[in-house]
Amino acid sequence: MEMNNIPEMFQSKLRLMIISALIRQPLSFSALRQLTGATDGNLSVQISKLSEAGYITVRKEFAGKKPLTTCELTPLGRDSFRQYVELLNSILQGE
Amino acid sequence: MEMNNIPEMFQSKLRLMIISALIRQPLSFSALRQLTGATDGNLSVQISKLSEAGYITVRKEFAGKKPLTTCELTPLGRDSFRQYVELLNSILQGE
DNA sequence: CAGGATACTTTATAATATAAAGTACTTTAC
DNA sequence: GTAAAGTACTTTATATTATAAAGTATCCTG
Numbered sequence: 001m002e003m004n005n006i007p008e009m010f011q012s013k014l015r016l017m018i019i020s021a022l023i024r025q026p027l028s029f030s031a032l033r034q035l036t037g038a039t040d041g042n043l044s045v046q047i048s049k050l051s052e053a054g055y056i057t058v059r060k061e062f063a064g065k066k067p068l069t070t071c072e073l074t075p076l077g078r079d080s081f082r083q084y085v086e087l088l089n090s091i092l093q094g095e
Numbered sequence: 096m097e098m099n100n101i102p103e104m105f106q107s108k109l110r111l112m113i114i115s116a117l118i119r120q121p122l123s124f125s126a127l128r129q130l131t132g133a134t135d136g137n138l139s140v141q142i143s144k145l146s147e148a149g150y151i152t153v154r155k156e157f158a159g160k161k162p163l164t165t166c167e168l169t170p171l172g173r174d175s176f177r178q179y180v181e182l183l184n185s186i187l188q189g190e
Numbered sequence: 191c192a193g194g195a196t197a198c199t200t201t202a203t204a205a206t207a208t209a210a211a212g213t214a215c216t217t218t219a220c
Numbered sequence: 221g222t223a224a225a226g227t228a229c230t231t232t233a234t235a236t237t238a239t240a241a242a243g244t245a246t247c248c249t250g
Contacts, residue, residue, distance in 0.1 A: 012198065029237065042199055044238055060157050060237090065207055067162050067236055107229065124206065137230055139207055155206090160238055162205060 009053050010084050014038050014046045019073065019081055022056060026072035047071060055080060104148050105179050109133050109141045114168065114176055117151060121167035142166060150175060 009015055017036045021027055027035070033043050047069075050056045055077030059070045073081075104110055112131045116122055122130070128138050142164075145151045150172030154165045168176075 014198085030235090033237095039200060040237065041201075041239080045198085048238090060160065062155055062162075063236095065155065067157075067206085069237065109229080125204090128205095134231060135206065136208080136232075140229085143207090158205095162237085164206065 006087070007080060007084060009050065009055055009080065012046060014042060015050055018043075018046060018050060018071070019055065019077060022071060022073040023078070023081070026070055029069040029071070032071065050077070101182070102175060102179060104145065104150055104175065107141065109137060110145055113138075113141060113145060113166070114150065114172060117166060117168040118173070118176070121165055124164040124166070127166065145172070 009019075014036060017038075018032055021032060021035050029043065029047070032038075032047070033040065036043065038046075047056070047058060050071075051058045054074060056071050056073055059072070061068050061070075104114075109131060112133075113127055116127060116130050124138065124142070127133075127142070128135065131138065133141075142151070142153060145166075146153045149169060151166050151168055154167070156163050156165075
């Protein structure tokens, strides 16, 4: 099968949920936590991985005196996701 | 007595400890917490008050991905403290 | 199949802020 | 002088994220 072609970044349910959520618009850490139901720690780790892979950008600032983290999909992230979906489609089509 | 002259900002043990600690050099929130033994909430509140009074400046930044808060005495803060000590001295001297 | 290597997840703890509740002290009113 | 009010300080709980440690699952390898 083409299983070996599945990019690292899509081999985690949580990362997949994050990317899916970011397709529509940038979201804060809190929003992602709510949408995914993930724990803080796990969410933090997976966001870092997506960021290191260049799939998302992470902006940090202070909203008042509290930290605010915003995640946004990069073109690379978007393209990779598109390609991944195409790959799944082709697999579905029987190769 | 001159009791009524005691400035608001010096009427709290914690604020006094903070100012005393900052006389030597700027310190982080964590350092102040350690030095004073105060709880996070209380320390945060009293730092805000000192800042609003113009006695200290509070700088916020990210050290890596974590927030770092640094407090520094302003000239006003330093002068006020000096004057306060003088006031106490004069009271001690019998007015 | 036992033993590792990997990677993901949870849990605990850290850095600060805010709000709510508790405590103390000081006025005011009777 | 004391009960009721008002003020201010303190603690406690919870919110934002990050990191490290421990747990769990999976996969490879001999």
